[in-house]
Amino acid sequence: MEVVIVPDATAGGELIAEAIATLVRRKPDALLGVATGSTPLPIYQALAAKVRAGEVDASRTRICQLDEYVGLPAGHPESYRSVVLREVVEPLGLDEGAFMGPDGTAEDVQAACDAYDRALGEAGGVDLQLLGIGTDGHIGFNEPCSSLASRTRIKTLTRQTREDNARFFDSLDEVPHHVITQGIGTILEARHLVLLATGEGKADAVAHAVEGPVAALVPASALQLHPHATVVVDEAAAGKL
Numbered sequence: 001m002e003v004v005i006v007p008d009a010t011a012g013g014e015l016i017a018e019a020i021a022t023l024v025r026r027k028p029d030a031l032l033g034v035a036t037g038s039t040p041l042p043i044y045q046a047l048a049a050k051v052r053a054g055e056v057d058a059s060r061t062r063i064c065q066l067d068e069y070v071g072l073p074a075g076h077p078e079s080y081r082s083v084v085l086r087e088v089v090e091p092l093g094l095d096e097g098a099f100m101g102p103d104g105t106a107e108d109v110q111a112a113c114d115a116y117d118r119a120l121g122e123a124g125g126v127d128l129q130l131l132g133i134g135t136d137g138h139i140g141f142n143e144p145c146s147s148l149a150s151r152t153r154i155k156t157l158t159r160q161t162r163e164d165n166a167r168f169f170d171s172l173d174e175v176p177h178h179v180i181t182q183g184i185g186t187i188l189e190a191r192h193l194v195l196l197a198t199g200e201g202k203a204d205a206v207a208h209a210v211e212g213p214v215a216a217l218v219p220a221s222a223l224q225l226h227p228h229a230t231v232v233v234d235e236a237a238a239g240k241l
């Protein structure tokens with residue numbers, strides 16, 4: 001695992017956007033796995049700026065989703081499908097055909113999970129998967145104690161994660177309890193994992209993930225098992241390393 005410490009979130013976003021641009025120049029139809037939350041926004045802004053400036057042609061890039069709330073209508077502004085379309089797909093000038101994600105509205109949720117897990121493989125696998133980290137060490141929505149071999153499946157959110165994500169909703173009550181997430185085993189199949197963490201609120205989770213033992217209690221520690229994992233942290237998030 002490579003750990004890169006950058007001065008701030010903007011620098012982290014720029015560094016990772018350049019890594020994505022380098023991938024896309026080499027492989028124009030790369031499958032880019034994206035994460036939601038506040039942390040990756042500087043990456044998407046920096047990447048969109050490179051596309052607008054003509055530094056990279058991302059017109060054939062494909063985008064796939066890491067996780068999704070269960071039960072929010074697809075058009076809900078906080079469904080991750082809506083978030084990814086708004087924050088990644090549209091700013092890159094792509095259309096919805098370039099995007100794939102799990103169906104959080106399916107009647108048979110586990111069948112939707114299995115279908116998405118298969119679809120990722122059929123699409124050739126994820127070339128670069130972006131990840132954030134939850135304050136409890138989760139990646140995607142793999143909460144602590146998720147199996148390190150898990151596949152895409154339905155999970156129940158912890159109270160802490162629901163509270164962390166309540167800022168995107170009008171109240172805590174509106175945050176769904178259930179989600180679909182790529183499993184840790186699924187995530188580990190991506191060719192390159194890039195985790196960005198910024199702010200001192202992530203310092204404990206980063207220290208456990210990077211320097212602690214590989215343990216289901218800290219899902220992000222699974223990155224230690226991956227042959228090509230990069231963890232980019234700002235100085236605040238690196239504070240406990």
Ligand code: GLP
Nearest residue numbers: 035036037038039132133140141
């Ligand atoms: C959610 C997402 C994760 C993300 C995490 C942290 O739980 N499912 O993919 O990493 O939030 O979000 P933030 O970057 O806003 O702290």
